[in-house]
Amino acid sequence: MGALLLALVLPAALPASAAPTSAPTSAPPSVPSSDPSSRAGRADVPPGVTAGVAVFDRGSGSFTEQVNPSLPFRSASVVKLLIALDLLGDRGPDALPAQDRARVDAMLRASDDDAAGHFWTVNGGGSIIDRMVRKLGLTDTARPPATHPGHWGYTALSARDTVRIYRYLLDTAPAAVRDYVMGGLRSSTRCADDGYDQHFGIPGAFERPWAVKQGWSGFGSGGCTTPAGAVPTARTGGPAVAGVDLARPALHSTGTVGPDDRAIVAVLTLHPDGTSYGKAYTDLGRLTRSLNVPGATRSAGTWIGTWGADVNVRADSTTTSRKLTVLPAGAEVLVSCQKRGQQVSIPPYTNDWWVYLPQYGGYVTNIYLSVPENQVPGLRLC
Structure with a gap:
């Protein structure tokens, strides 16, 4: 050539x-x-995709979108929110040892799996989820199945429970915890630590300000510049356990959108076996762009x-x-x-x-x- x-x-x-x-x-x-400047407010779920959607308007205190809001999905990396909140408790980040703070930073911004695995191991594994369920009043969240106790990404989580997590973080958590965690989510990197492009869904559909914690599982390539020495690998699962599908590729976009975190958005999705990352990325983007998200400024182009x-x-x-x-x-x-x-x-x-x-x-x-x-x-x- x-x-x-x-x-x-x-x-x-x-x-x-x-x-x-x-x-x-x-x-x-x-x-x-081109996307219109406003939408009527109907979630457009692409064919073949199973979705759990919840959009909560903090201004009115009501939901503008709900699709299968109580359906549990395997959380993938969205569970890192609970891992971080359990670690912090009612303390600010200054109470953490420097090494742990660096791990949390990497976990929130670049979705670092090694950091999540470390905290999962030292803080009791599934007990983290049990504590957070009680503290936050979650109803659809459960620790990973007994057959996969070390797989923190197999934690069951629904769209409505995801909204509850963000509502706790924004409205109840100590200010130091809120500012630290939300600051990490606002600083989400395009390329995650494992080489996956994590700016799908919310970051693609809306202009800043936004804050996101994304999740992906079951894909073999993340379509992003891979850090030196890192190799993207498929996070494959198994059959459904207690109603949670551990097999089909999962892609989730969660976070807040608009000034003062006006809207909380949770879009959890499962895709047909064999779906490529780019196809799931596109389908999730189209679904997210169809939503009625108060306070959002839609990306022009x-x-x-x-x-x-x-x-x-x-x-x-x-x-x-x-x-x-x-x-x-x-x-x-x-x-x-x-x-x-x-x-x-x-x-x-x-x-x-x-x-x-x-x-x-x-x-x-x-x-x-x-x-x-x-x-x-x-x-x-x-």
Whole structure:
């Protein structure tokens, strides 16, 4: 291959086509569409997805959305909220040893699994969940099944209990605990410690201010720049235990949205076996964008599907520009404008147009967009 192609990370297989267009005819179809500024308030659950949804308006003290709010899901990393609250108790973070504080920081911001495993082991495992159930008045939350006692991510959790956790954190917990935990969630990193892109759902659908704790389980690749020495691995489970599905891929987005944490949002989802991370990422994003979330400012731009694996996001519209990260394979992305840049050739495709992804702060060659033309129709110039 020439130097130009070596500068790109190519998908596993290029589709065959005789026409040099920006996207192959076999790429997943996608119709660009801008989100309206407001929604009527009906959760749009994608086909094949099992969802538990609860949106609570702290301004009115009422729910604006509820879908299967009491249905228990395996929590994945959302349980790290309970692990942190149990550790802190009524103390502020200053009471923690420096090493433990560093672990909590990593657990909340980058969803560090080693930190969660450490606290799970030293603080009694399932007893953490029992204590939090009593303290917070949770009704659908339970420790992992006896067959998987060390799997903290198998803790059962519902959307309505997730709302209760955030309500306790915002309205009841000591100010030092609230500010510390919420500060960590507001500082969520795009790339989690295990190489998963964790800015799906709430961070994709809404502009800041937001604070999030995400969860994922059962995927083999996270579609993000992997830290040196780390290898993303599938977090696979087993059959349903006590009504909780431990097998199907799970993807959850939880947190607060808007000034003064106006809305609490919990979107818990299960996807069909074999669903890719990019597909689940896209479906969860569409579901979250359909919700009536008081106080939210919706992200402006056009959502467009992508194709290919390990697609680079770069600081500018050239293949030699600094690589910022890679996209989850096949994920839908928000684009705000387009411009001409370096011509990219992946025979038989050639394109010199690039789009800007505001949520990534970088550019992607239009070759990887699921649109029929080199330019995105109707998208403004950068």
